[in-house]
Amino acid sequence: MRLWWIPLLLVCAAWSGCGVYTPYGAQTNGARTFSVSYFTPVASLAGPEVGQQFTEALKDLIQRQSTLRWVQDGGEIQYSGRIVGYDVSTSAVAGGQEVASQNRLTMQVQLRYVHTLDADLDFERTFSRFADFPATSDLFDVETQLVEEINEQLTQEVFNASLGNW
Template identity: 35%
Template structure:
């Protein structure tokens, strides 16, 4: 009797996974896509912080390689990411009684164009802005490790949002 229950349970389990269609534990919805390309994201913000364009491009490549089965290529990719950094600014968020900033916020906004060349109808293509911020104390100068930590936090969030919008389709 137990072997019949076990066999039925295995069959139901197998049918359940089969009926799910395209599914992965990472949430990636990839059907025909095999390759991707991330073109260089130029820094077109009013304030130019050296290296943030290269760093974003590399971090976007890394997250796609680490969280999907897609293979990086430089030409004829199934999916293409391109865009530009359009905003980079630091603004005070809170002040002290001496009218100085108690807290500052670094905000970065990136315009992303995504093309899925395996879909002839362009159903999954988009152009969209992704933005995030990081706060730091008003006494800290936005240089060195303070700036690096803020940019890393922002890019981690933005690259995950871009990944989810393009490949996880959230």
């Protein structure tokens, strides 16, 4: 019984069905590297740490959810932009009273995406997200947590728009 070739045939069939795995469906279109320039805060209420936190959050998310390798400058995919909005507003009013019960921190990021290998994929767009907090809380006490929450949402939206397979 010469059935030794059956396992070999099964292994070959299994290998031929394998493709390249890309985590989270990231579409890099041949790019292997990316760079993220510092997102300068130009909004009046945003401190310099807000730009640094967003820049690092975007870099970290792309490294976690794609196979791209980060480079300091000149990546095949390039992200740049600025923080153009950073505002606090009232999001809810207490029942029947003219007193705020919830406040909202809104952050807007103007982003430029450049794919050096395929210029048809380039775009410029403004992304906006917010987080609510109790009106009884001081913004300075909750700001770090709110910015982290907003950055998580913003960076995921940027990733989906630039590399997402949607």
